[in-house]
Each structure stands twice: as C-alpha cells, then as structure tokens.
Amino acid sequence: MxxxxxxxxxxxxxxxxxxxxxxxxxxxxxxxxxxxxxxxxxxxxxxxxxxxxxxxxxxxxxxxxxxxxxxxxxxxxxxxxxxxxxxxxxxxxxxxxxxxxxxxxxxxxxxxxxxxxxxxxxxxxxxxxxxxxxxxxxxxxxxxxxxxxxxxxxxxxxxxxxxxxxxxxxxxxxxxxxxxxxxxxxxxxxxxxxxxxxxxxxxxxxxxxxxxxxxxxxxxxxxxxxxxxxxxxxxxxxxxxxxxxxxxxxxxxxxxxxxxxxxxxxxxDRLTADARYLDRTLNQWIRSLSQEDRERFVDGLYDLIEENGIKSFTEIRDDWRKNIPALVHSVTHMDEDTKEFMQRSLKELAAMSFQNITGIFRGKRGEETGVRRGAEKITEHERKQESKQGDK
CATH class of the missing domain: 3.40.50 (Rossmann fold)
Structure with a gap:
C-alpha cells in the first residue's frame, strides 16, 4: 500500500x-x-x-x-x-x-x-x-x-x-x-x-x-x-x-x-457526495442547538460512557457487539427529563438527515457529469476547481 x-x-x-x-x-x-x-x-x-x-x-x-x-x-x-x-x-x-x-x-x-x-x-x-x-x-x-x-x-x-x-x-x-x-x-x-x-x-x-x-x-x-x-x-x-x-x-x-x-x-477534485451530505447535516444540526443544549447533549452522552465503566474507546471498538447495545440500553435508565431531551435531539438529527438525503443523490449525479448540483455550500477549493474547468 x-x-x-x-x-x-x-x-x-x-x-x-x-x-x-x-x-x-x-x-x-x-x-x-x-x-x-x-x-x-x-x-x-x-x-x-x-x-x-x-x-x-x-x-x-x-x-x-x-x-x-x-x-x-x-x-x-x-x-x-x-x-x-x-x-x-x-x-x-x-x-x-x-x-x-x-x-x-x-x-x-x-x-x-x-x-x-x-x-x-x-x-x-x-x-x-x-x-x-x-x-x-x-x-x-x-x-x-x-x-x-x-x-x-x-x-x-x-x-x-x-x-x-x-x-x-x-x-x-x-x-x-x-x-x-x-x-x-x-x-x-x-x-x-x-x-x-x-x-x-x-x-x-x-x-x-x-x-x-x-x-x-x-x-x-x-x-x-x-x-x-x-x-x-x-x-x-x-x-x-x-x-x-x-x-x-x-x-x-x-x-x-x-x-x-x-x-x-x-x-x-472534490469531496464525495456522501461527505458533503453528512457534513451539511451534522453542521446544520449543531447550529440548530443552543449553546446550553449542546452542552447538555454532550454531558448526557459522556454520562452514558461513565455509567458503562468504559475506560477507553478501544474497548468499544474491540467489543462493539456488546458495548454499543449496552450504551443504547443505558438511555432507558436516565431520568425522564434527560431521556426525553436526548431522544428529541436525536430525532431532530434524524429528521434533518432525511431532509438532506436527496442531496447525496444529486451530488453523485453531479460528480458523474462534472456538474455541481444541490444547495450545499461551495468551498474555496471547489470554487478554484470549477474556475479551472471554466477556463478550459
């Protein structure tokens, strides 16, 4: 390699x-x-x-x-x-x-x-x-x-x-x-x-x-x-x-x-369509949360890791079949207010993901034809690439 x-x-x-x-x-x-x-x-x-x-x-x-x-x-x-x-x-x-x-x-x-x-x-x-x-x-x-x-x-x-x-x-x-x-x-x-x-x-x-x-x-x-x-x-x-x-x-x-x-x-020449789709979705979701909600979500996620006694993320990687379901199951043991907040936040992320899913297909067609499609943000790198194509 x-x-x-x-x-x-x-x-x-x-x-x-x-x-x-x-x-x-x-x-x-x-x-x-x-x-x-x-x-x-x-x-x-x-x-x-x-x-x-x-x-x-x-x-x-x-x-x-x-x-x-x-x-x-x-x-x-x-x-x-x-x-x-x-x-x-x-x-x-x-x-x-x-x-x-x-x-x-x-x-x-x-x-x-x-x-x-x-x-x-x-x-x-x-x-x-x-x-x-x-x-x-x-x-x-x-x-x-x-x-x-x-x-x-x-x-x-x-x-x-x-x-x-x-x-x-x-x-x-x-x-x-x-x-x-x-x-x-x-x-x-x-x-x-x-x-x-x-x-x-x-x-x-x-x-x-x-x-x-x-x-x-x-x-x-x-x-x-x-x-x-x-x-x-x-x-x-x-x-x-x-x-x-x-x-x-x-x-x-x-x-x-x-x-x-x-x-x-x-x-x-450019980022893949799925990368642009995921980046747009995650950044859109982060922007939709207030500073307080971002902190609350991160603290809630960290609490799940501590509750399961995970000392290293290599533990999750090495035995993910056991640890991932355990983390998901731990959500049910949170207090009702925190559990509702975590579930609502993840549902909002899922909704944004669904709204943006058409972007990945548009992006793939755009990559195949060399034409940019969709409303995603044009990066400086891609502007330069498209400018070069225009000069040709």
Whole structure:
C-alpha cells in the first residue's frame, strides 16, 4: 500500500535536499500520538534524543497503548528509524497532560529537523473518554483547555528553539496547531512559516474572522480526505486541499489510509457526495442547538460512557457487539427529563438527515457529469476547481 509508511521507506534525502512537505508533516503529526515512557525521558528535555533511539522493543507496549492502529505505528517507527531522512531528527520537549476534572487531554512534541528548522506537533484525540469529551466540548466551549495549553506550549518551544518554526497536527491536533499559531506571542508567531492541519475540525465564523486568526490564515495548509467528516466539523473552515484515501467513510480519518504516490498525496477534485451530505447535516444540526443544549447533549452522552465503566474507546471498538447495545440500553435508565431531551435531539438529527438525503443523490449525479448540483455550500477549493474547468 502506498501510504506514509512506504514514503518513509522510499525517500531518504535530507530536508535540505528535499524540503518538508505535507506527507512529512502528517508523519510527524502521527508521531505525536506515541506515548513516550520514562525510559525515554531525554525526549522530555529540550536537548532531545535522536528519533532512532525511540526504537526500543521493550517500550513498544507502553508507546502504542491506546493508539488506534498500533501495528501500523510500529511499522512507521521501524521505517523512520532506518531512514537517513528521519533517523537523526531530534525528538524534544515531549509533554503529556490529562485531567478528568478539567476535561482536558493534551500532548505535544517538537522535532528538530535541522540546525535551524523545528516542527511542533500536537497530538489529536486519544482513546480515552476525557479526550473525546474535550472534543465534544468544542461544540459549545471556546477555548477548551487543550487549546490554551497548545498556545502556551508553542511559546515554550519557540523560546528553546532558535530558528524557523513549523506547527501541525492530525485531527484535534490540527485544530490545536492553528489555535496555537494564532494565539501564541507575537515574536513566536512571526517565526512560524506554515501551520499544517490534517483533517482537523474548523472554527466558529467569529473566530476565523478575528484579527489573530487573519494574521496566520495564509500560512495554514489544511488537508482532508475526500469523505472527510471530522475535518469538516463546524461551519467555517480554513481553505483546504482534498487527498485520496483508501478508507471508507469515517475510516478515511485514519492517516495510514491516505494515498501517497511519487512523494506526495494523490489529490481528487472534490469531496464525495456522501461527505458533503453528512457534513451539511451534522453542521446544520449543531447550529440548530443552543449553546446550553449542546452542552447538555454532550454531558448526557459522556454520562452514558461513565455509567458503562468504559475506560477507553478501544474497548468499544474491540467489543462493539456488546458495548454499543449496552450504551443504547443505558438511555432507558436516565431520568425522564434527560431521556426525553436526548431522544428529541436525536430525532431532530434524524429528521434533518432525511431532509438532506436527496442531496447525496444529486451530488453523485453531479460528480458523474462534472456538474455541481444541490444547495450545499461551495468551498474555496471547489470554487478554484470549477474556475479551472471554466477556463478550459
């Protein structure tokens, strides 16, 4: 399969010869998911440790614990540790924070790519319920604790790293990278050359229109798979580029499914029809809820997870036949007021889904003929594509 692992095996040039690109950024973003044990404590300091020194079999169990695709992560680390392009990168400033009371899940790490070039990577959502709870909180809370932590970490990294700065992340990590770049100190912000958001959720309109975000928007490179759901959450997005994925539906969020050929991603022309349909439905539903109702729904969902004693979302994945029905059944044990609210909210989502279902069929016909149909929002990417077609 041509993906980030095969890229790491094949491309061995230094970053001076082959400058960092989007694929490299996704690889470094994926490394931020690795949990570095105390045996690798040098990675927590700012002198750091060579990336190749992370390749320690006795650390693998802890390093990949709770990571969604541990086997692919191991293959990636193996390829990176052998590659002259990656093995001498210094891993430094590793931080990991989780606080259930504050509903905070945050981690970040910095990579020294060369003497004067540094990449600050922010971890996306891990498998813990508190990590997902903080993600859901983004629907009604701004900033969330990990966003504030990201800005503070970027300031710390800028202080210790004298040179050019890059920032990025996958999923929530991409959102954190954009927030941190916009909200860090002025001196640090001026040194940031690019911000990479790989399928990271967007922001509210008033946030993107603020002076802080306007100051960095032209430096943001956002990539989303053609059936993106996570990266298209919230109504307003940074300009984005669509990449091809071998996954299906939500599984396209997996960075190992993104297709890499000839040293770069493969780029389809537009989002798939089903992605536009789902994105429109979910964002419409989110907008229909008040801030108070969004918070109430998220808290109710989180209560169901706690009631069932679920400690990790990998538990749901590994035994979904048991856990999914248990979660659904738990709704019947809620107090009547909460149960009625949760059921009503889900019915409204189902109704909007039914209203929008014709959009997916219109979209498919539009894709087949090259003609755009339906009333869905035209993204900046699609405007550019349609403009090119018009020029031809």
């Amino acid at each position: 041509n993906n980030i692992v095969s890229y790491a095996k094949e491309h061995m040039e230094s970053f001076d010869v082959r400058p960092l690109n989007r694929v490299d950024s996704l690889i470094l973003s994926e490394l931020s998911y690795f949990q570095l044990p105390q045996e690798l404590s040098k990675a927590r300091g700012w002198r750091g440790v060579r990336l190749a020194e992370l390749f320690r079999a006795e650390c693998f169990e802890q390093m990949f614990d709770g990571v969604w695709d541990g086997e692919s992560c191991r293959q990636l680390l193996t390829a990176l540790s052998a590659s002259p392009r990656f093995r001498d990168i210094h891993v430094m400033g590793y931080r990991e924070q989780s606080n259930v009371a504050d509903e905070k899940q945050f981690a970040a790490v910095t990579f020294r790519l060369s003497k004067r070039l540094f990449y600050v990577a922010f971890r996306g959502t891990d498998a813990t319920p508190v990590g997902w709870k903080e993600d859901f909180n983004m629907a009604f809370q701004y900033p969330v604790p990990s966003q504030e932590a990201a800005a503070a970490y970027l300031n710390e990294a800028a202080f210790h790293c004298r040179g050019r700065l890059l920032a990025g992340g996958h999923s929530k990590g991409g959102n954190l990278a954009v927030y941190a770049a916009a909200n860090c100190g002025k001196r640090a912000r001026k040194r940031i050359e690019k911000i990479y958001s790989h399928d990271g959720p967007g922001f509210a309109q008033e946030v993107l229109e603020s002076d802080l975000f306007q100051a960095v928007l032209t430096r943001i490179e956002k990539t989303v798979p053609q059936s993106s759901l996570i990266g298209m959450l919230f109504e307003n997005q940074e300009d984005f580029t669509i990449v091809k994925s071998r996954g299906i539906g939500l599984l396209q969020h997996d960075p190992y499914s993104w297709v890499v050929e000839d040293g770069d991603f493969t780029y389809p």
